Amino acid sequence: MNILLAEDDVRLGKLVAHLLQKEFNRVDWVKNGRDAYDNACILTYDLIILDWMLPGQDGLTVCKRLRQKGIQSGILFVTAKDANQDIISGLDSGADDYIVKPFEFNELLARLRAISRRKEKPLEEIISLADLTLNLNTHVIKRNNTTIELSKKEYHLLELLMRNQNQIMTRELLFEKLWGFETEVSDNALDAMVKLVRKKIDVPGKPSLIQNVRGIGYKVRHSNV
Template sequence: MKILVVEDELRLARLLKKGLEENAFAVDICHDGEEGLYMAETSPYDAMVLDVMMPKMDGFTLLSRLREQNIQTPVIMLTARGEVESRVKGLNSGADDYLAKPFDFAELLARLTALIRRSKGQPASQLCIADLHIDLNAKTAGRAGVNVPLSAKEYAILEYLVMNKGRVISRTELSEHVYDMNFDLDSNIIDVYINRLRKKIDKDHPRPLIQTRRGEGYIIVEDP
């Protein structure tokens, strides 16, 4: 899934990007509210991690502007202030969750994963299609009871396909949700990863799950 981190503390922003990428997220970062608003308006994100106190535009204003435009990207707000009034203001502005600094990264990761899961209509932490199982918390996959070792990017692509099972996903949509803004849309890397996933997920199984729709993209289906 693709995350936007809007945080003016440069060191914290870098640490969040590094930690999230190590957990199979694609991450864009920016350091002020105006740039954050522009990025959230012009690119699709699965969730945002949004600081409250920022230059040019504070997090409350940024979030209110997004909600006024009916941009319903799930948002976790970060703040150094722990007062009830601040938490209430964030939630009233349209935030989905709230975390006070300093925080443990593991807690942020768990909250973010749960938030995305709920926003995608996946209340459970396990996704299943046929005999393929994905653990959204552990970021692991298995088929027919056998663990399938995947790289972070292979897992991210598989997770997105399974979360959207039965729907054709274009290469552009896949790249927008599993790569950051620096991805080259002319690259064939998505096709390379799909081929790797087929070898790991479908090889030696009588029922292939990952299908190609020529000229459209990819789809994962339970009954080919």
């Protein structure tokens, strides 16, 4: 499961992100509404956890904008507001459920599971691209039923590309997701990693599944290969 956590309380956000990471495949944590909206539009998330009182843009506005844009991810509000009208406003904005602070982590997990069960489309466990498959639960990657071994970062790169098959992933975004803003890595580190992943997943004599979009970034190939 791929989760976006939007929480500006650093102590709470760090704790929840850590606990969610232990339960699920990947968790992205942002601290303001603008980043929450941008991430949800660029990347594909199964579930989004939105704090109501986010700086920059509050969670209610973010939720409304995401639904207007057609984002179908499950959305859970985390809020200190427990008045009946506030709860109604949150649900009417497009959220699937809410949880009031302070809360037990087990309750948060239960509500996330409930949202996933209510979604029309079950949470995706396997992503396919041509004859390449990536299992989000086991992290097993196969092509032509042959298992492919990738390092943790190589897997993360391939998952990002395969989850977002309808768009180009910019170099800046890939750098941020793979290494973060604070880590000092050379500019060609991304190209070197793509080269390694291609070597492992591509079939000799066939075009690479990963395409370079010059000056912008990378995307995965949709045509039959």
